[in-house]
Amino acid sequence: MGVLPLQSRDSEGRLYIVGTGPGNLLQMTPRAFAALDEADCVIGNGFYLDLVRPMLAGKEVIRSSMGREVDRAEKALALARDRVVAMVSGGDAGVYGMASIVLEVAERSATAVPIEVIPGITAAVSAAARLGSPLSGDYVTMSLSDLLTPWEEIERRLDLAFRMRVPVVLYNPRSRGRPHNLDTAIEIASRHLPGETPVGVVRNAYREGEERLITTLGEFNDHITFVDMHSIVFVGGGETRIWRNETDARGIITPRGYHRKYVY
Template sequence: MSWIKVVGTGPGRYQDMTVRAIRALRDCDVVIGYITYINLVRDLVKDKDIIYSGMRQETERCRKALELASLGKKVSLISGGDPGIYGMAGLLYELAKKNDFDTDIEIIPGVSSVSAAASLLGAPLMTDFASISLSDHLTPWVAIAKRLEMAARADFVIALFNPKSRERKDNLPRALDIVLKYRCSSTPCGIVKNASREGEITLVTKLGDLLKYDIDMTTLIIIGNSSTFITGGKMVTPRGYVL
């Protein structure tokens, strides 16, 4: 019986993958994914048929998964982190609906990069938080700016995905200008690059100093709220317990 499993492979290390994810990769016939994510799990799938492609080819990968499943194959469609958080799950369902595809689809959750980054920074997500991607490739900047405005005004801890790339050098400064209308420049912030991968870098700093550091697409930023503090070099956002 054919199937497609959208496999969340976590932030990078084998130790951060779930048992379900590892089992799906072992049980499938074909593995499809972005080349970077394929390379992170290559030792697990070296005996499988492997189909990979570059960035911004998500639609093609999902179409290929549907095509192969329709031919009776068991397909693992790799999605880094968690497939339901800026991942492949929604796109696959959209295409399956559009093409009246009825083969079994299963979403296998994974450790999101925001969870991995938070664990390295301390405990910054102990209360309500908002995750916002600064990539305007699929979402117009006007929508991103509105979400930033609302999240900052409501005093959410804010996790910023895709903060900067060679094509989008100005989105992070624009985002920080919005947040700084509601947060003081001394607000604790965390920078994590390559969470759970080779070249991992973790830094705790202040909102007003963020632009001093090297930030790119492999970086996740967490901006504290009005109650977040730094202790022992770690960020902590109190949940509100009476001590």
């Protein structure tokens, strides 16, 4: 296949799937701002709409709830036949976000609506910055939600990921409906990594109520209630370490490998 051009914008209607980043407007890309500004209709999960509320004045806003993703995709595509529509998705729309389901629905319906996916800062990257540099090289992201993926498959993937001894980022780590999935993930990590392996948690990254926790794999179970669905959990790899000062942990570092090549 040759190089594909960007979607034509000659038609009157179009759909933007906008990654809004971690939730602070300062973390949104200029392209995401421009798409929301251009749209006359914005649709999305109510939680993520609230995070971009200052951008919604004068626009039709259609709020949706968790579990209504297919309906939301169908509604957005129908509106975009003759309107400029923005579908908001927290973080990056292509990472555990709305991009895939919207594109799947568009594919199956053979729609001619022009669609543009606009990237955003995903939770792993934004939360990592709050911890220091835990993801300097190769790493794995995993979601502990078994709503769309069978738990047996998640366990298999977790085992393979921790065997690699690279940092692992856990999305959707702990909810009221599945409080024990994180316990199992930590137990699997402990099979392959020592107890002193750094573990970091960031809750509400770049949002009101932001908190962070730095601990170790061996001590993490003492802090597990700190984790909720607004949290991201980082389990370090074989070379990850905690950067400490005299009184506290300053952050988490996973060396990129410069120490093997340079003297510093």
